[in-house]
Amino acid sequence: MSENPLPHPLESALLTPAxxxxxxxxxxxxxxxxxxxxxxxxxxxxxSNDDRERVLENRRRVxxxxxxxxxxxxxxxxxxxxxxxxxxxxxxxxxxxxDALVTxxxxxxxxVLAADCGPILFADAENRVIGAAHAxxxxxxxxxxxxxxxxxxxxxxRREAIAACLxxxxxxxSYEVGPEFIERFTRYDQAYDVYFAAxxxxxxxxxxxQKLTVDRLTAAGVAADRLGLCxxxxxxxxFSYRRTTHAKExxxxxxxxxxxxxxxx
Numbered sequence: 001m002s003e004n005p006l007p008h009p010l011e012s013a014l015l016t017p018a019x020x021x022x023x024x025x026x027x028x029x030x031x032x033x034x035x036x037x038x039x040x041x042x043x044x045x046x047x048s049n050d051d052r053e054r055v056l057e058n059r060r061r062v063x064x065x066x067x068x069x070x071x072x073x074x075x076x077x078x079x080x081x082x083x084x085x086x087x088x089x090x091x092x093x094x095x096x097x098x099d100a101l102v103t104x105x106x107x108x109x110x111x112v113l114a115a116d117c118g119p120i121l122f123a124d125a126e127n128r129v130i131g132a133a134h135a136x137x138x139x140x141x142x143x144x145x146x147x148x149x150x151x152x153x154x155x156x157x158r159r160e161a162i163a164a165c166l167x168x169x170x171x172x173x174s175y176e177v178g179p180e181f182i183e184r185f186t187r188y189d190q191a192y193d194v195y196f197a198a199x200x201x202x203x204x205x206x207x208x209x210q211k212l213t214v215d216r217l218t219a220a221g222v223a224a225d226r227l228g229l230c231x232x233x234x235x236x237x238x239f240s241y242r243r244t245t246h247a248k249e250x251x252x253x254x255x256x257x258x259x260x261x262x263x264x265x
Contacts, residue, residue: 005031008031010229012225021125023262047254048254075112077095089105107260119257123259165227166225
């Protein structure tokens with residue numbers, strides 16, 4: 001397995017300056033892993049049916065990019081909730097049910113998995129507090145982003161110093177939804193009809209999850225940006241749940257986005 005090149009993740013221009021404060025981040029693609037077949041590349045999904053040892057090796061490679069051992073890569077058992085877990089030095093590898101993680105502890109990488117949903121990384125470089133959130137439509141609508149920010153503030157972050165960036169996720173051009181989906185959002189807030197554009201099918205629409213995510217972050221008072229990359233059409237770089245479903249494949253991989261505070265600056 002070791003002959004494969006190590007991962008080379010994407011970075012956010014908004015978060016990169018935090019590197020000077022010892023905060024490192026990466027939006028990992030499927031490149032640089034050892035999985036094969038439909039999971040080809042850097043599949044880190046323990047919930048997939050991929051060979052477990054290959055998934056663990058892929059996770060080791062992600063941790064190694066941060067110069068950390070595997071046991072210091074913290075992820076959650078994601079359930080499309082608005083729940084946030086605070087990680088500290090006592091982290092023992094347990095994957096709690098949640099969709100966001102925050103920490104002020106150096107030497108731990110916080111990771112969120114995605115395969116169309118939005119991976120959002122947060123950093124307060126001034127106070128050295130970080131966060132990572134997984135936001136599909138449910139998490140974005142019901143508060144996982146705002147809850148992550150509040151959890152970071154409880155650790156000493158300052159709202160005005162937090163920067164957040166949405167990584168590769170499904171775009172409006174690839175996200176068609178039905179009438180019951182549209183009604184759920186407009187019932188929540190009639191102004192949310194701005195996130196829907198006309199579809200070729202009657203009563204359907206194209207949903208802009210990326211814009212909703214960035215708008216919610218901005219409304220919460222933090223500096224926000226997105227990479228602007230869509231997972232659905234980019235087979236070479238990204239796994240995609242919706243693409244897999246349309247292709248009638250048996251399963252799909254997950255990519256990871258992660259952020260860590262270095263132990264020494």
